[in-house]
Amino acid sequence: MSFTVHRRFTAPIAVLAVAGLALSACSTGGTDSGSGEADGVVTVYGTISDTEAELLEQSWADFEEESGIDIQYEASKEFEAQIGVRAQGGNAPDIAIFPQPGLLADLASRDYIKPAPEGVAKNVAEYWSEDWAGYGTVDGTLYGAPLMASVKGFIWYSPAKFAEWGVEVPTTWDELLTLTQTIQEKTGAAPWCAGFGSDAATGWPGTDWVEDLVLRQSGPEVYDQWVSHEIPFTDDAIASAFDSVGDILLNPEYVNAGFGDVKSINTTPFGEPARALGEGTCALHHQASFYDGFIQDPANGNATVGPDADIWAFITPGETAGAPAVTGGGEIVAAFSDDADTVKVQEFLSSPEWANARVSLGGVISANKGLDPANASSPILQEAIKILQDPNTTFRFDASDLMPGVVGAGSFWTGMVDWINGKPTADVLATIDASWPAE
Incomplete structure (x- = not known):
C-alpha cells in the first residue's frame, strides 16, 4: 500500500506527528442521491488519516477553487464496519x-454503489492497466477507479555492503537463496x-511473503484461484510457497x-528492522515501498535511501529472470451518488492531473499511466512507479485484502504467527482453510 495509514500500518511518529485534523462528520447524498441534482458539496469517506488526510485535501484544493465544489473529507478507523452500515441506513x-x-x-x-460514470470509465481505460481496472469491476461493470498504490515485495539492502562482500543483486529466487x-x-x-509484530494485526508481513511466492512460483491464474478459494489453502501450490518462504524465515542461520x-x-515490531538496516546489523529485509519512510526516520538512525545511498532495494525475484510480477495494494474510489458534482469529483480523482498533484506532495505513488515518476518524493517511489507503469509487469492486489475478512485479516495473520512459532505447515494451512466462510 502507498504510505497511507490503513488498517495495517502505523507510520513513524516523526513522519505523521501533526496537530489534530478537523474532519467533517456530516454525510450527505448517499444511496438516496440519484437525482443528478448538485448542491456544491461532495462528501468523501475513507481510512486515510492524519498527515495523509491533510495532503489528500491539499491535492484537490485547486480543483475545489476552480469548480466551486466543496469536498468534505471524513476519515474513520472503523471504515470497514461503518461503510456498510451507512449504506444500508441511507x-x-x-x-x-x-x-x-x-x-x-x-x-x-447489493446495488448500493453506482456504476462508474462515462468520464471515469474513459479515464480508467486510458490511464490504468487491465489488472487495476479489474479491481474496480464487479460482474463486468466498472464501479470504481483506482487512486493510490504501493508495491510490495521489495528487498532492502546496503549497496556498500554488497560491494564489500563482492555480491550482486539476484535475478532469480535460487540466486537469492545463494546470496x-x-x-x-x-x-x-x-x-x-x-x-x-503489529499489535492486533501481528502476522501480516508474513502474508506478504507468501503472496509474493504464490504469484512468482505458480503464476497469476493460480493466485487468482487462491484468492477466490477455487483452490484451497491446502493446495500444493500454497504449501510450496510456504516452504520456500520457510527456506529463509524458518532457518535459524538466516534470521x-x-x-x-x-x-x-x-515479537519484533514490523518497523524495527529499519533501524537494524541503517545500523548494518541486518543485510536483507523484505518490505513494501512505503518502508523508506521508516528507514529515513530520524528515530531509526536517519539512513538515506537510493541506488548510491545507505540503503536501496530490489524486487523479490521470481523463478526465472526477466519475468516481472509484483503484489501491492491501493485504493478504489466509488460513489453512492450520481449527482453532477459527485461525477466531477470522481472524474478528477481518476485523472492524471490528480495523480500528479498528490504524488508531488510526497509520500505516495499511483499506478496512473499519466503520472510522471519524477514527481515522486523519493527514488524508491520513483522506481515503484516505473514498475507499475511497465506494460510487462504482472500486478496482483494483496491477496489477504481480497479474501473474506475472517481469513485475510484473521486466520491468515494468526496462521503466520503459529507457523513461525513452529506449527507444521500442513496444520497451519488446514486451520486457515477451515476458517473460510461457507457459501
Missing part, C-alpha cells in the same frame, strides 16, 4: 475510498531481519539478525 457518503476491493464488490453486488548463504558465510551472522531467533520474528 446515510452513505457521496464517495468512498475503499482500501479493499472485496468490500467494494460486496456493496456493488543469502554467501552473506551468512562471509559474515558469520544471520543476513535477514524480519518483524511480524533474525539483530533481534534473536526465529520466534523473535513474531
Whole structure:
C-alpha cells in the first residue's frame, strides 16, 4: 500500500506527528442521491488519516477553487464496519475510498454503489492497466477507479555492503537463496531481519511473503484461484510457497539478525528492522515501498535511501529472470451518488492531473499511466512507479485484502504467527482453510 495509514500500518511518529485534523462528520447524498441534482458539496469517506488526510485535501484544493465544489473529507478507523452500515441506513457518503476491493464488490453486488460514470470509465481505460481496472469491476461493470498504490515485495539492502562482500543483486529466487548463504558465510551472522509484530494485526508481513511466492512460483491464474478459494489453502501450490518462504524465515542461520531467533520474528515490531538496516546489523529485509519512510526516520538512525545511498532495494525475484510480477495494494474510489458534482469529483480523482498533484506532495505513488515518476518524493517511489507503469509487469492486489475478512485479516495473520512459532505447515494451512466462510 502507498504510505497511507490503513488498517495495517502505523507510520513513524516523526513522519505523521501533526496537530489534530478537523474532519467533517456530516454525510450527505448517499444511496438516496440519484437525482443528478448538485448542491456544491461532495462528501468523501475513507481510512486515510492524519498527515495523509491533510495532503489528500491539499491535492484537490485547486480543483475545489476552480469548480466551486466543496469536498468534505471524513476519515474513520472503523471504515470497514461503518461503510456498510451507512449504506444500508441511507446515510452513505457521496464517495468512498475503499482500501479493499472485496468490500467494494460486496456493496456493488447489493446495488448500493453506482456504476462508474462515462468520464471515469474513459479515464480508467486510458490511464490504468487491465489488472487495476479489474479491481474496480464487479460482474463486468466498472464501479470504481483506482487512486493510490504501493508495491510490495521489495528487498532492502546496503549497496556498500554488497560491494564489500563482492555480491550482486539476484535475478532469480535460487540466486537469492545463494546470496543469502554467501552473506551468512562471509559474515558469520544471520543476513535477514524480519518483524511480524503489529499489535492486533501481528502476522501480516508474513502474508506478504507468501503472496509474493504464490504469484512468482505458480503464476497469476493460480493466485487468482487462491484468492477466490477455487483452490484451497491446502493446495500444493500454497504449501510450496510456504516452504520456500520457510527456506529463509524458518532457518535459524538466516534470521533474525539483530533481534534473536526465529520466534523473535513474531515479537519484533514490523518497523524495527529499519533501524537494524541503517545500523548494518541486518543485510536483507523484505518490505513494501512505503518502508523508506521508516528507514529515513530520524528515530531509526536517519539512513538515506537510493541506488548510491545507505540503503536501496530490489524486487523479490521470481523463478526465472526477466519475468516481472509484483503484489501491492491501493485504493478504489466509488460513489453512492450520481449527482453532477459527485461525477466531477470522481472524474478528477481518476485523472492524471490528480495523480500528479498528490504524488508531488510526497509520500505516495499511483499506478496512473499519466503520472510522471519524477514527481515522486523519493527514488524508491520513483522506481515503484516505473514498475507499475511497465506494460510487462504482472500486478496482483494483496491477496489477504481480497479474501473474506475472517481469513485475510484473521486466520491468515494468526496462521503466520503459529507457523513461525513452529506449527507444521500442513496444520497451519488446514486451520486457515477451515476458517473460510461457507457459501
